[in-house]
Amino acid sequence: MTESPLNILLIEDNPSDARLIRELLTDGTTTAFMIWTADRLAHGLEQIADQSFDLVLLDLFLPDSTGLDTLRQFQATASDVPVIVLTGLNDEGSAIQAVRDGAQDYLVKGEMNGPQIVRAIRYAWERHRMVLEMRDQSLVDELTGLHNRRGFAVLAREVVKRAARSGTGFVVTFVDLDGMKHINDHFGHEVGDRALIRTAGVLRSVFRASDVIARFGGDEFIAMTDGVDRAAVEVLRRRLTSAVEDHNLKSAGEPALALSLGFAHHDPAKETLKSIVDLIAEADEAMYVDKANRRPKQAQR
Known part of the structure; x- marks a missing residue:
């Protein structure tokens, strides 16, 4: 050899x-x-x-x-x-x-x-x-290059084990690309695919290389960040919001991205471990609350 x-x-x-x-x-x-x-x-x-x-x-x-x-x-x-x-x-x-x-x-x-x-x-x-x-090959989303839903499930288990050993918290972030149907209907599916790829790029720019980032399906994305306390939720929210705004300023000619965000934090030192499914559901529900709160603002534009 x-x-x-x-x-x-x-x-x-x-x-x-x-x-x-x-x-x-x-x-x-x-x-x-x-x-x-x-x-x-x-x-x-x-x-x-x-x-x-x-x-x-x-x-x-x-x-x-x-x-x-x-x-x-x-x-x-x-x-x-x-x-x-x-x-x-x-x-x-x-x-x-x-x-x-x-x-x-x-x-x-x-x-x-x-x-x-x-x-x-x-x-x-x-x-x-x-x-x-x-x-x-079986754990990667072909379009965005992020992990797919199966890949997230595999790697999320490792994050949970790591958090349990270290006694540190982690955050599940649920992201929905708003207006995907509108983009596909008015600009075409090729532009819609680019919007998903662009969203993946935004997420990569915010999350760490050690975090698990995945396209969960359709226009939904999910991420796990470990070794963080509850304050990380607002930090991630601000960073994602800022990253989307910066991206839109630099992406003339492409439909602007708008993301609805939901978060669920778990601290193994303070609470009984929830299942990943429960945490995803909690973050998903929070995302829909965020989407509902943002609709009036979007309608005024």
Whole structure:
């Protein structure tokens, strides 16, 4: 392989096994690896939080976690990192079940050699990369390039987990592009498509790269912003309003954009976690209130 070295995290508490695996990965192979080690699951998860890894070799039996629970804890925190589980000679049953539960492969300590472990890593990494490419294609709205409704549902779950771990709040923002039917009827669907693309651009200019932004369907958009308190609602409202006004000033010849906005904030430290569905419904209802309040002003124009 001529690609950049693969970053491998080995989570293994037995120094002899860790040394042997490192030697197998560096001795006589044309594949380049950068290898980090951790002797506890907690230590490995801390490293994953701080840097990016292409694959993890995970011993199922560690001082702070044993058996399939080790894999489950790993997946709960690092579900996007492919993992090959390591097991002893007498516990292949757990390893097979681990593969059924989402591990890419398993290796039996004491039976693996250099070519075998390198091949397992390369195949696992390629399979995972293909799965991510296929998933990304199915989670993106083709017109705007934002996530689609399915993509939002997948990523929103991760935001909720992250907020629960950190104890910080998050905001769901529901956005409706007003007058879409009027734009399509009077200017044509090509102009209507451009209005949706322009709206996506406005949202990208306001929300952070780490926020989840999606076209929810038709002329509706949705976003999730985590690590924020309730004051973020008014900040987002002002920024979105200002961004739309600036965009319209710079978009002569295109129908002006008008957005109705609704927000729902959740603070895991102060309230029981609502479901994403409930939060979306709350933000959607607030958006319709905003739309109703803005209609008199729009009618005067």
